[in-house]
Structure formats: C-alpha cells, structure tokens
Amino acid sequence: MTSRPEHPPLQLDDALPLLGIAAWSGTGKTTLLESLLPRLAARGLRTAVIKHAHHDFDVDQPGKDSHRLRQAGAAPMLVASRARWAMMMETPDQEEANLAQLIEAMRPQRPDLILVEGFKAWPLPKLELYREALGKTLRVAEDPWVKAVASQPPVSVPAGVDWLDLDDLDAIAEWVAAWPSRWPAERAPRSWI
Template sequence: MSDALRYPFPVLGVAAWSGTGKTTLLEQLLPLLREKGLSVAVIKHAHHQFDVDQPGKDSYKLRSAGAAPMLIASRQRYALMQETPGQDEPDLDSLLALMVPHHPDLVIVEGFKAWPIPKLVLYREGVGDPAILNDDWAQAVALTGESPIPLAPTMTRLDLNSSEEIARWVTEWADQQCRTLA
C-alpha cells in the first residue's frame, strides 16, 4: 500500500468488470462478515451522475442552492453530499479519510480498479477482459471455473459462487492486515 493510502484499518478493493456480480457478492458477504464480528465500511465508485436526495425535498433544494457540503440527519441515519465539479474521478484517498472517524475494522472499495490498493479480483467467464486477473495488487482471485490465463502459484484462488469461502478469506486477510498495522 502506498504511503498516501495508510489508514488505521485495512482497505480491500473488489475489482471486476461490470456484470461480474460485485454488488451481489457484497450483499452476500456483508452479513457473513458482520457475523464474524467485523465492522465493514464500503466505498462504491459510480460511473454516472447520481443523486441520493430527491428533487423537491429540502436537502435537494439546499444542495442545488449551493450548500457544500450538505448534511442531512435524522435519528436513523445521516447523509453527507458534496458537489465535486471539475473532478474527473473521485479521489479514493479523500474518501478513505472520511472513514477514519467511524473506526471500521475493514473498508471494502467496490470499483476503483486502477488504484494501487490490495484487491480481491472477481472473474466470470465471458465477462470482460481476463487480463484483470494479472493485477499487481491482487491478493486473491475468485473465479467461476478455471483461470483463462496463468496465475501466480502464490495467488489465492477462491470459488466466486461460494460467499462463505470468500468471507473466510476476507476475514483472515483483514486479521493479518490488522496485525501488520498494529
């Protein structure tokens, strides 16, 4: 991990091509990781414009009027919205800094394939370029079958269809990373 991305928690990217099932896998993994006692934060990269507040609502009106950032809070949740005009891509380092006060045991980053962070790479046959399996930051790969390209003998291979196996690996990986951070 680069010095710029040093945080008091491990950061694991989940990298795959669109259509591989990243979000579906995370929906299965998060409850399993919580059962194993891990507090997990997630940062998701979106490739499109999006709004989390609705037109006509006060938060939308205030953000549209220039509130930067706009924080809306209730008893049940809060959301911080910040406009980022002129920014080509989100800055992962800045987003990770937002996680520090929440003290997660692990931050999973969905997307941000090009960032130099440890990754769990997912590959489903016929979806995207298999070259993604050669990521220098890959810690493990989860596949649905045989790898279409040779993998390093030290690479941990996981079954993409076994969320239990992947959760076990993530937990062990996060524990090992926490020991090195201490």
C-alpha cells in the same frame, strides 16, 4: 506492464484495512457484497463500503430541503435523522472520484475493514472477481495489487495470489474476514518475479 493513471497516494496504515473488490461490469460485485456483508457481520466485523458509480447519481430528491440547500451551494450537505445520516459533496472540478479523500471521510467511523467496490485502477490491495463467460481479460497478471482471484471456472494465478471459488461464499467470507489480520503484512503490491 501497462501504464496506469496517476492517483493521489493512499494512506495505507495499520489502523485501517482496505480491500478493493475489482471486476468487470456484470461480474457480480454488488451481488457478492450483498451476500458477503452479513457473513462478515456475523464474524464480528464492522465493514464499511465505498462504491464507485460510473454515472451521475443523486441520493437526494428534487424539492426536498437537503436537495434545495445543496443546489444553493452547501458543500458538503449533511442530512441527519434518528435513523441515519448522509453527506453529499459536490465535486464539479473532479473528473473522477478521489478515493483517498473518500477513505479519509470514512476514517472517523473506525470500521474494522473498508471494502472498495470499483476503483480498480487505484493502488490498493484487491480481490479480483472473474467470470470467464463475460469474455473479458483477467487483470491479475498486470495488476500487482491483486491478492486473490475469485473466479468461475478455476483459473491459474501467479505465485503469492490466492484462488477462491466465486460460487463458495463461505470461503470468500473467510478469506475477507481474515484480511484485517493479514493487512499489515500484505498492504503492499506483490513484487514482479
């Protein structure tokens, strides 16, 4: 088993099902989520997403009031309108985004499910996406948190891990839609046997 960076503990309680969507860059995480979210909504699930960005990003525009106030030191900066609201928090002393903190920020919204894109080294249940054509390694053998692998072509997975066809969006949607009901029993890593 490989060593993993230490992360603060996540509060894995019955009230807030979490599922990581983990894959190498270029596998199609965002594209899958774009197709998956309407299918989950059609099944009555209110699904939140936390997305990891590997680079400096800004949702604000220089010159706008919210940007000016954030630059002046507002922490957090929340901007709201009739149509939406967004909160921005500067984290200059953090090397990496703190997933535990982001989940707690989502908790008051009471989604049925939080999908976490990226954050593949964090200890939380995951759906691994895998495309052999990328030439990268499959992580399921070294990560006991992987609960299912969606791949193309089919791959062998360890006992206790589901396999899904990465090109069958309806089957993936069914598996993810069932996740909140399976969450209490499956929120721990699988054991190494």
